[in-house]
Amino acid sequence: MTAPVEFSREERALFNPAFMALVSCRAVQGHQRDAGSCPLPIVVTAAVMALQPAIRTILPGTTRASLPKWAEDNQSVRVLMAANAPSLAAMVRPGILFALQTDLLNLDESARLTLRRRAIPATITGTSDTFVAIQKTAHMLGRWLPTGGSTATTLTLLGVRP
Numbered sequence: 001m002t003a004p005v006e007f008s009r010e011e012r013a014l015f016n017p018a019f020m021a022l023v024s025c026r027a028v029q030g031h032q033r034d035a036g037s038c039p040l041p042i043v044v045t046a047a048v049m050a051l052q053p054a055i056r057t058i059l060p061g062t063t064r065a066s067l068p069k070w071a072e073d074n075q076s077v078r079v080l081m082a083a084n085a086p087s088l089a090a091m092v093r094p095g096i097l098f099a100l101q102t103d104l105l106n107l108d109e110s111a112r113l114t115l116r117r118r119a120i121p122a123t124i125t126g127t128s129d130t131f132v133a134i135q136k137t138a139h140m141l142g143r144w145l146p147t148g149g150s151t152a153t154t155l156t157l158l159g160v161r162p
Contacts, residue, residue, distance in 0.1 A: 014131065015051075020095020023047045023138045025104050026124070028115045030142025037112035038142060039151045043096065045160055046141035048088040050134045054080055063140060067148035071157040078159030085160055 027046035031038035049055045058074050071077060096113075099105040104119040124139065126132040148154040155161070 014134065015091045017094040017098040019131075020047065020092050021099035021102070021104060022095075022120065023050060023134055024092065024096045024099055024113075025115055025120050026050075026135045026138040027142035028105060028113050029120065029122075030139035030144075031146065032115055032142075034143055035146055037108065037114045040096075040107070040111045040113060041151050041155060041160075042142065042145050043113055044089055044092050045085075045155065045158065046138050046145055047092040047095070048081070048085050049077075049141055049158075050137035051088050051091075052080055052084060056133060056137050059137065059140070060144075063144040063147065065144070067144065067154065068157055071148075081159050 024043050024047050027043045027050075028038045030046075031042065049059075055077055058077070060070055096105065100107055104116055105113045106116065107113055124132055124135045126135065145154050148157050
């Protein structure tokens, strides 16, 4: 079994509710671009994946890649998600709550999130490469994860339990 991922000091500094809110908003922003409101489990999964450097490095360069084939070819993702998702999701949840409390995101009765218009800039910028990479990855995953099928199918492909 793989040991939980270790983060640099810079990466640990990013685990605050404000940045986690931004990462969650980027996932919703990406999803809304193609598919409207985003299921809450997809937002959490996208954020958790984006926070892991080992996953960021093996993601495809395009959202046209087949998610089922990629998941099959990269079984390490299932291991990484099993090892790290619980602790990272615990960091993402306060960010989603912060985004809801500050009206950046709205949650409907079917647990789908929408990003308030102009809540965050369209252009992804930041003070470090890591800051930018996490945001860009969350945005891409918000678009790409739903291409695997239903939310349950996508989570199953990644070895995540809802």
